[in-house]
Amino acid sequence: MGSVHEVIVDLGERSYPIRIGSGVLAEVGTWLARQPGAPQVLIVTNEAVNSRWGEALRSSIKAAGLAVETVAIADGEEHKNLATLSMLYDRAIAMRLERSATVLALGGGIVGDVAGFFAATYMRGTGFVQVPTTLLAQVDSSVGGKTAVNHQAGKNLIGAFYQPQAVFIDTDTLSTLPKREVAAGYAEVVKTAMLGDAELFQLLERDQEKLLALDPAVVATVVARCCAVKARVVGADERERGLRALLNLGHTFGHAVEALTEYRRYKHGEAVAIGLVAACRLAETVLGLNRAVTERVTLLLTAAGLPVSFPCFARSAWSGALQLDKKVAHGNVLFVLVRAIGDCVLSRQIPLENAIDVIMELQEKSS
């Protein structure tokens, strides 16, 4: 095993380590065996990930003397719903999974969000460990304890805050990830740099190609920096009373894109990419953000092949979708605005019409 980065999410007695590096998957069994009472272990994954990385994880667990079961859920955002969750409850009950069990989420953000909500609710809460295998899950979704499924009307509308007890990020797992998924994860990297790490943004401007080609040293550095930003924000505001909403940069727009296109046309990261450009444009109009910032962000995203234009829907459809955001309070939508690279602010003062104007301006030109 090469060098391992460790980041701690500091939440008092619920603090947990994030282990980042090549070969970290092999540590999972030993970690589990150190937990009190040799837990039953359930891996929640999907077939695409299971066929590539399931055996390596199971070997580590079995070598530590523990029994392990695996359940695969269907692949795709359109299956991140209550039906999938219901299937998991049925399978867990049939296999007599006990509350003392540990659920391992092996996969991308969808597996992580669904498995996490399952772990939070099955018998009122089992153990939970994240083993993320997409760039997006490694830089963002495996950390911080947001778990959820979608409702047809809106993203992540049914969920819970439920922190993992540990996160094992084996960067080797990215070797089998399709290019489109690498790019989607990259959008959350750009987001993280924009909201909290200006040096990371410069690193991306310099080493973007190396990151997208999954150069091991660049990947490890970028994943560790993103986890450090997320750990800092989550440690300060676990339940999104305020500051944590910064991690939602681009998402007020992005989630509306996903819901209106029925979770089928865009990967989450792609919808976020569109949202990031919109958040910059909105900041240009209401904060006087320099257009050059929007251009730098757009360049990073388009160079990775990410979309930066909205699909075409009527103003009324955008209005309805934006108002279903979980950050809405007393009917006012909360927007995350870019003040400068590495520095974002929250505002509830933006008229919804201004945001919809930006969407209209950035809508795809129909051919």
Ligand SMILES: NC(=O)c1ccc[n+]([C@@H]2O[C@H](COP(=O)([O-])OP(=O)(O)OC[C@H]3O[C@@H](n4cnc5c(N)ncnc54)[C@H](O)[C@@H]3O)[C@@H](O)[C@H]2O)c1
């Ligand atoms: N909880 C959070 O804080 C948080 C943060 C960001 C995103 N999310 C959620 O995460 C989801 C998106 O996650 P995602 O981008 O990882 O998508 P995903 O989970 O759909 O994974 C992307 C695709 O890659 C495949 N895959 C995963 N790992 C692989 C590997 N190593 N090799 C080959 N194929 C692999 C999957 O089967 C899937 O087809 C969205 O639902 C989003 O809302 C949650």
Ligand SMILES: O=C(O)C(=O)C[C@@H](O)[C@H](O)[C@H](O)COP(=O)(O)O
């Ligand atoms: O961890 C957070 O907080 C985030 O907002 C991270 C986002 O990248 C992620 O997509 C999250 O699931 C969105 O949360 P939601 O509360 O807007 O559903």
Ligand SMILES: [Zn+2]
């Ligand atoms: Zn996201």
